Amino acid sequence: MHDMRIGELAERARVSTRALRYYEEQGILHSERTPSGQRVYGESAVERVRLIQHLFSAGLASRTIAVILPCVDTGHAPPEMLSSLHTERDRITNVIADLEQARQRLDDVIELTEHPDAEHCDRVRDAAERTNAILELADQPG
Amino acid sequence: MHDMRIGELAERARVSTRALRYYEEQGILHSERTPSGQRVYGESAVERVRLIQHLFSAGLASRTIAVILPCVDTGHAPPEMLSSLHTERDRITNVIADLEQARQRLDDVIELTEHPDAEHCDRVRDAAERTNAILELADQPG
DNA sequence: CCTCACGTTGACGTCAAGGGCAAGTCGACT
DNA sequence: AGTCGACTTGCCCTTGACGTCAACGTGAGG
Numbered sequence: 001m002h003d004m005r006i007g008e009l010a011e012r013a014r015v016s017t018r019a020l021r022y023y024e025e026q027g028i029l030h031s032e033r034t035p036s037g038q039r040v041y042g043e044s045a046v047e048r049v050r051l052i053q054h055l056f057s058a059g060l061a062s063r064t065i066a067v068i069l070p071c072v073d074t075g076h077a078p079p080e081m082l083s084s085l086h087t088e089r090d091r092i093t094n095v096i097a098d099l100e101q102a103r104q105r106l107d108d109v110i111e112l113t114e115h116p117d118a119e120h121c122d123r124v125r126d127a128a129e130r131t132n133a134i135l136e137l138a139d140q141p142g
Numbered sequence: 143m144h145d146m147r148i149g150e151l152a153e154r155a156r157v158s159t160r161a162l163r164y165y166e167e168q169g170i171l172h173s174e175r176t177p178s179g180q181r182v183y184g185e186s187a188v189e190r191v192r193l194i195q196h197l198f199s200a201g202l203a204s205r206t207i208a209v210i211l212p213c214v215d216t217g218h219a220p221p222e223m224l225s226s227l228h229t230e231r232d233r234i235t236n237v238i239a240d241l242e243q244a245r246q247r248l249d250d251v252i253e254l255t256e257h258p259d260a261e262h263c264d265r266v267r268d269a270a271e272r273t274n275a276i277l278e279l280a281d282q283p284g
Numbered sequence: 285c286c287t288c289a290c291g292t293t294g295a296c297g298t299c300a301a302g303g304g305c306a307a308g309t310c311g312a313c314t
Numbered sequence: 315a316g317t318c319g320a321c322t323t324g325c326c327c328t329t330g331a332c333g334t335c336a337a338c339g340t341g342a343g344g
Contacts, residue, residue: 005320005321006320006321007319007320007321016302016303017320017321018301018302018303018304019301019302019303021302021322021323022301022302026301034310036309036310036311036321036322037309037310037321037322037323038309038310038311038320038321038322039321039322051244051247054240054241054243054244055240055244056301057201057237057240058200058201058237058240058241058244059199059200059201061300062300062301068248068251071251071255072247072248072250072251075250075251075254076251076254076255076258077251077252077255079255082252082255082256085248085251085252085255086252088248089245089248089249089252092241092244092245092248093245095199095200095241096238096241096242096245098196098199098200099196099200099234099237099238099241100238101193101196102193102196102197102200102234103231103234103235103238105193105214106210106214106227106230106231106234107231108214108217109213109214109217109218109219109227110219110224110227110228110231112217112218113213113218113219113221113224113227114224116218147290147291148290148291148292149289149290149291158332158333159290159291160331160332160333160334161331161332161333163292163293164331164332168331176340178291178292178339178340178341179291179292179293179339179340180290180291180292180339180340180341181291181292198331203330204330204331
């Protein structure tokens with residue numbers, strides 16, 4: 001099982017030890033302790049820290065993560081948490097959609113810069129206009 | 143063209159006026175000014191602010207946004223910026239992948255909680271294992 | 285002219301996610 | 315026994331994205 005201390009985990013998960021202690025402080029990463037108090041982690045901690053980083057880098061707050069991670073750990077959720085799980089799921093879905101849109105804009109710019117021929121310009125401009133139209137529609141207040 | 147002042151833009155784009163002034167301070171949102179100094183925005187500012195929000199909520203920093211937004215504005219990029227555009231594009235792609243993975247974990251938990259029958263359990267557990275295997279592989283240092 | 289909501293800049297406050305330092309402890313090696 | 319790097323807690327510092335408050339200007343209506 002190759003248990004490790006905080007330094008090795010930090011190195012393998014590419015975060016600082018400070019960050020790992022912070023995660024523990026926030027209740028999103030747990031550790032065993034040696035009799036003298038040093039933190040000891042199992043192999044699975046590496047993947048867990050990566051997941052935490054992904055969630056952070058996607059804009060989730062530590063308290064949100066603290067709420068959903070235990071469910072991911074145990075593989076199931078108390079039924080009264082289902083709604084908040086759905087909420088977070090939807091939030092993530094929205095962020096993904098926003099990101100895909102932003103990426104599409106970048107792609108348009110890249111495409112236009114790399115292949116500035118007229119047909120491409122028209123196609124891309126049209127696509128941008130459709131995107132905008134969709135945006136407007138999606139935004140009409142009920 | 144229905145120009146507007148900062149209050150209306152804030153309302154329509156669902157951000158605070160403080161945020162809008164902050165965006166201007168960071169050079170990612172520009173405004174015309176009346177002779178007396180009040181900010182005036184055109185219709186397109188609404189969509190622009192939304193895009194800014196999306197990028198922020200996806201974890202991009204304001205300086206990153208400041209770099210790429212002008213290209214999105216003009217629709218093309220100086221060739222020497224292409225590589226950094228590609229870099230940002232790839233970064234966004236990675237964030238999307240991370241998010242999709244995180245969402246998949248949430249979906250697994252939701253599925254297991256809502257339909258805790260044995261077949262589903264097996265299927266989901268297998269999927270999780272495959273996911274982990276992929277993660278491990280994707281991470282082997284060159 | 286007065287009012288009153290809306291606008292301006294400037295400065296300070298806040299909150300999250302850590303960074304960095306200090307002062308002491310642990311543990312492996314010589 | 316000494317030493318040296320990795321570890322501990324505690325504390326304050328920094329950065330980004332705003333919130334908030336102060337003190338003041340603007341402009342359309344009564």
